Amino acid sequence: MALCGDDHKRLLNRINRIEGQVRGLRKMVENDRDCFEVLKQIAATNGAMHSLGMFILEDHLKGCVSETLRDREKHDALINQVxxxxxxxxx
Amino acid sequence: MALCGDDHKRLLNRINRIEGQVRGLRKMVENDRDCFEVLKQIAATNGAMHSLGMFILEDHLKGCVSETLRDREKHDALINQVxxxxxxxxx
Amino acid sequence: MALCGDDHKRLLNRINRIEGQVRGLRKMVENDRDCFEVLKQIAATNGAMHSLGMFILEDHLKGCVSETLRDREKHDALINQVxxxxxxxxx
Amino acid sequence: MALCGDDHKRLLNRINRIEGQVRGLRKMVENDRDCFEVLKQIAATNGAMHSLGMFILEDHLKGCVSETLRDREKHDALINQVxxxxxxxxx
Structure with a gap:
């Protein structure tokens, strides 16, 4: 079950932004920035990552799941994965 | 309060590895990899980020905090930040 | 969609145990026990609660969901709830 | 390090409320209430518990910690506990 929907591009944009956040984090450490600023950046990046995961999961459950569910065995495998x-x- | 300890380099290595994980994530989406593989990669990256945050916080509390704590007002400000x-x- | 399966009794046992943990917590505070012991008890109780939630969710998804999923509209409502x-x- | 501050009573009130939430949860399961209502109750109880933990930790760090911190060895032990x-x- 691959990613579905035409949201591929939007997804890549979100990942690019997260990559930018991680690069920002490295810059902050290189420049010896205040410890709590670094920690806030980590928390923000984690938040962005978590909501990306939620978005992908929701998209997946909504878009690709239907046919799977007609098949009892596949259905159980899906629930286990979820x-x-x-x-x-x-x- | 900047980062302290001589662990700067080790810190940057961990951040570089996380950057690699995010790049891997983008690659997986570009290659239309299985949705649950993508989600596992997200969870792993989040885990690495979270434990990096814990490491920085611990390092900070252990290494830099002492003098702050002699001063009551600074002490309270620190606890609030923590x-x-x-x-x-x-x- | 109510709870399903014959696991009602097992569920109640788990809830009873959690109630016991909360009563234990109160006792610890009444007896002025060490702060970190109290916090560990809180973390343990939270863990038990979280895994109870996971158990109920899994049970629900596996046991009661099938008929819902034949209906597109209900299916979307379910995903939103999840x-x-x-x-x-x-x- | 026991609980400090005169907040003992307020603490017990919060724990009593959490006990009430767990009893409510059991009632919901006994009455075979909707699965998602049960899960919301679990999430709410967990939230109350987590913020109780935060409250105790903050109170502890603010109120009882000072003298500990004059002693280097105790200081490190405290950070480890935190x-x-x-x-x-x-x-």
Whole structure:
């Protein structure tokens, strides 16, 4: 089950922005910036990443899932994957 | 309060690795990889980022804090910052 | 969509145990126990609660969802609920 | 390091309210209430618990810590405890 929807481009834009945040973080460390500013940048980057994950998961569940669900076995496999991801993302 | 300790280089290495993870993530999306693989990569990157934050916070509390704490007012300001950061990181 | 499965009893047992943990917490505070012991108890109780939530969600998705999913509109409503709950639980 | 401040009573009130939330949760399961309502109750209880933990930690750091910090060895032990609790609460 690959990414679906025509949101590919929007997705890449979000990832590019996160890459920019990480580069910003490195710059802050190189320039020996205040410790709490660095930590805020980390928290912000994590927040952006987490909401990207939520967006992908929602998009996936809404867009690609339908056919899977007609098949009982695939359905169970999907639920297992969803729960596994939930557990990883909520840590 | 800037970053302290001689761990600057180790810190930059960890940030570089995280940058690599984000680039890997973009590659996965570009190549239309399986949705759950993408989500696992996001969760792993978030985990690396979170533990980087914990590392910086610990390093900071251990290394730079001492003199601050002799001063009551600065002490309270520091605790407020710590609680603020922890609230951001635990979201 | 109510709880399904015959796991009602097991569920109540888990909730009873959590109630016991909260009562234990109160006792610790009444007895003026060490602050970090209290915080560990809070973290343990939260962990038990979180995994109870995951268990209920999984049970629900696996057991009750099938018929819902044949209906496109209900399907979307379900996904919205799942994402909403996940956002609440991962905070 | 026990709980300090005269906030003992307020603390117990908060714990009592959380106990009430858990009892409410059990009632909901007994009455076979809608699954997502149950999950919202779990998320709300977890939120109350988490912010109780934050409150206790902040109170502790502000109120009881000062003398500890004059002693280098105790200081390091304290920081270790704080980081350990952060890690537990942010899971």
């Amino acid at each position: 729960m596994d991801i939930f557990n990883r993302l909520s840590k | 609680m603020d950061i922890f609230n951001r990181l635990s979201k | 994402m909403d709950i996940f956002n609440r639980l991962s905070k | 980081m350990d609790i952060f890690n537990r609460l942010s899971k």
